[in-house]
Amino acid sequence: MAINGDRRTRGWRRWTAAALATAMTASVAVLLGSAAAGTAAAQPQPVNIDPFYSAPDGFEAADPGSILRSRPVQLAVLTVLPVHIRAWQLLYRTTDLFGQPTVAATTVAIPEGANTSHGRPLVSHQFFYDSTSPNCAPSYILQQGGGLPALEGIHSTAEYLELAASISQGYAINIPDYEGLHGHLAVAKEPGYMILDSVRAAEAFEPLGLDGANTPVALWGYSGGGMGSGWAAEMQPTYAPELNIKGIAMGAPVSDVESLLHVNGSMFASLIGVGIASLRNAYPKFAEATERYLTPEGKAVMDRTADQCLVRNVLNLMFTDYQRLLTIPIADFLALPEVKEVFDSTVLGDNPPTAPTMVYQGVYDEAVPWYTNDRLVRRWCDGGTSVYYKRDHLSEHLTLTTLGMADAFNWIKSRFVPGAPDPVGCRTENVVTMLANLDALATQTEISLNATFGALGWPIGPQER
16 A cells, blocks of 8 residues: 555654664764774674584474573674674574474673572563564674674664663563574464573573573563564463463564555555565465465565565665566455465464463554554453553554553563562553653663663663672
């Protein structure tokens, strides 16, 4: 669906302002990094080259969540500024979308001065890395020297704020590569398996000092990370019932992949390309149908999209009209049985979670339609899930990730209070902005200060040792 010129202009201005601000942040970080980084760690290798990610022989016999190998890593802001926390990567056994054994990686960390003689809560952060290329995975771009600071690591800045929030409270953090080794972004079930198994692996990793399956756990993700968190929420009661999931916070989750087609021709048009590239990569029948009806230009665009990270795809695919990349009308393409079956399978809502959930959504979100998450919340509530739903009437997609962060984190902290009762029932709040209360403002200030000092070399979180 094309958009009018006024909307293009407004969208372009918003994107330009956001991109300029982020680019300026990146430039400052690079300059600071050259002075603060000191002796750089060994240059990380991309996922498709690094032997760490290779499945060892016989891994299939291991239980889901079993750690296959581990190593310490140095995390960095924008891949340049080293962060003083203790971090490791874990390769673990998990399950793919067809129910077969596979492997995935996760990054885990605790405060540098953490006393591991006692347990602590674990927050699993699902990044919106939104790319079919495995070399855009968090385990790579979070490392000092991983990716390209000017592009590949730039969108992790907002996510770093969330990590700083969790670490500052003394929590352990878990950052799974929930798209696996093959960049399966928009698929059904698999992200849930990989997220839940990453939590199992983190709980079993002795250096974190966690309390095994008794560890209080929260899942948190925005946009594509919200979609992954949603799959974990739905799969957990049957796939990993032993996990002590205290709460799940999801911002603007992509709960219906086909609904993203409304951004065709807009500044968010890259979402369509990345989604199709992912589904084409994951489902053989979907790939065959797509190949039949893509133009030569369309095939080239999909191939290029599959090899690039989020920012490059956003810039390259902005305002793309995908109709010109197909030889049949889009409606006819969506009606193909091989295509319809896949899109239908990627809709969240069929398996209501048992853990308390917070969903937050911008009413004027130009990427993820508000009505899809109204519907998701309604279906989960009808199925017995306790859902706290906040609808923000000021933010759109690019701004809610930051403006909704403090409020969501305050909710997560409330779920970790010992003895706090589980919420019962569903509640919807319409607010002007999620940042418009004193608690959220105070938390956002605290998060920003911790993140800033952490990027400049101070340890984040309680120093207990």
